[in-house]
Amino acid sequence: MSLLIWIIIFSLVGGVLSVIAASVYLLLPDHHRVRFLPHMVSFATGTLLGAAFLGLLPNAMAGQKEADIHLITFTVLIGILVFFLLEKLVLWRHCHIQDCEIHGNDEEHEHHGHSHSYDPGQRSAGLLVLIGDGVHNFVDGILIAAAFITDIHLGVVTALAVAAHEIPQELGDFAILLQSGFSGKKALFYNMLSTVTTVIGAVLAYNSLESAQNVIPYVLAIAAASFIYIAVADLIPGLHKRTAPMESLQQFVLILCGVGMIYLGHIVLE
Numbered sequence: 001m002s003l004l005i006w007i008i009i010f011s012l013v014g015g016v017l018s019v020i021a022a023s024v025y026l027l028l029p030d031h032h033r034v035r036f037l038p039h040m041v042s043f044a045t046g047t048l049l050g051a052a053f054l055g056l057l058p059n060a061m062a063g064q065k066e067a068d069i070h071l072i073t074f075t076v077l078i079g080i081l082v083f084f085l086l087e088k089l090v091l092w093r094h095c096h097i098q099d100c101e102i103h104g105n106d107e108e109h110e111h112h113g114h115s116h117s118y119d120p121g122q123r124s125a126g127l128l129v130l131i132g133d134g135v136h137n138f139v140d141g142i143l144i145a146a147a148f149i150t151d152i153h154l155g156v157v158t159a160l161a162v163a164a165h166e167i168p169q170e171l172g173d174f175a176i177l178l179q180s181g182f183s184g185k186k187a188l189f190y191n192m193l194s195t196v197t198t199v200i201g202a203v204l205a206y207n208s209l210e211s212a213q214n215v216i217p218y219v220l221a222i223a224a225a226s227f228i229y230i231a232v233a234d235l236i237p238g239l240h241k242r243t244a245p246m247e248s249l250q251q252f253v254l255i256l257c258g259v260g261m262i263y264l265g266h267i268v269l270e
């Protein structure tokens with residue numbers, strides 16, 4: 001079997017396993033899913049922050065000169081500002097089409113005479129997480145291809161380690177899509193679609209690894225910016241709406257669990 005086939009197969013491992021886990025979640029009874037979704041959002045917050053600060057940024061800065069590190073952190077800053085503008089454009093487009101009416105700090109979405117509560121952060125987080133997830137998966141594909149080119153055994157271990165942190169992260173992203181108003185089938189479809197970028201990154205890296213390596217740190221920085229922005233701007237404010245002491249403790253523990261899962265995945269990867 002050719003090296004390229006090995007790379008393609010193992011670049012799909014994490015995505016396939018995460019889709020299976022998401023499918024199992026969809027099979028749960030509705031009342032269990034409703035109760036479980038807020039916990040998944042808390043867990044997603046931890047996985048996004050863990051992936052950004054424990055995986056993406058350290059890898060982006062590894063082996064870089066001081067001037068390059070400043071450029072990478074500047075890229076993160078620019079990325080956060082760009083995602084802020086992107087979210088504003090998404091909200092503006094949504095309100096322009098649906099004729100949102102804003103009264104003070106309360107926002108209502110009115111359409112054909114019917115109104116319901118409108119949470120702009122949740123609605124736009126779905127689009128942003130798809131962008132960030134696609135970039136992250138693209139970089140994962142590059143890393144897997146680089147490992148396989150070095151040694152097949154190293155490639156297999158690397159692919160399994162990537163899957164170890166990708167599964168909880170993809171489940172968290174799936175929860176964000178559901179929270180953003182996507183149906184279960186649509187969320188599952190887009191989750192599957194985002195895994196295709198892993199294969200694209202792997203194939204491109206296989207064909208032109210040297211040129212791909214030059215841009216990896218900045219691609220990582222953009223992915224980190226998207227994850228940080230989603231967690232801090234969209235998810236954490238939603239968590240603060242639940243202020244009961246026990247719920248707050250559960251949120252904190254689940255955030256730590258998300259961070260811990262990413263941390264363990266990267267320990268295995270190293």
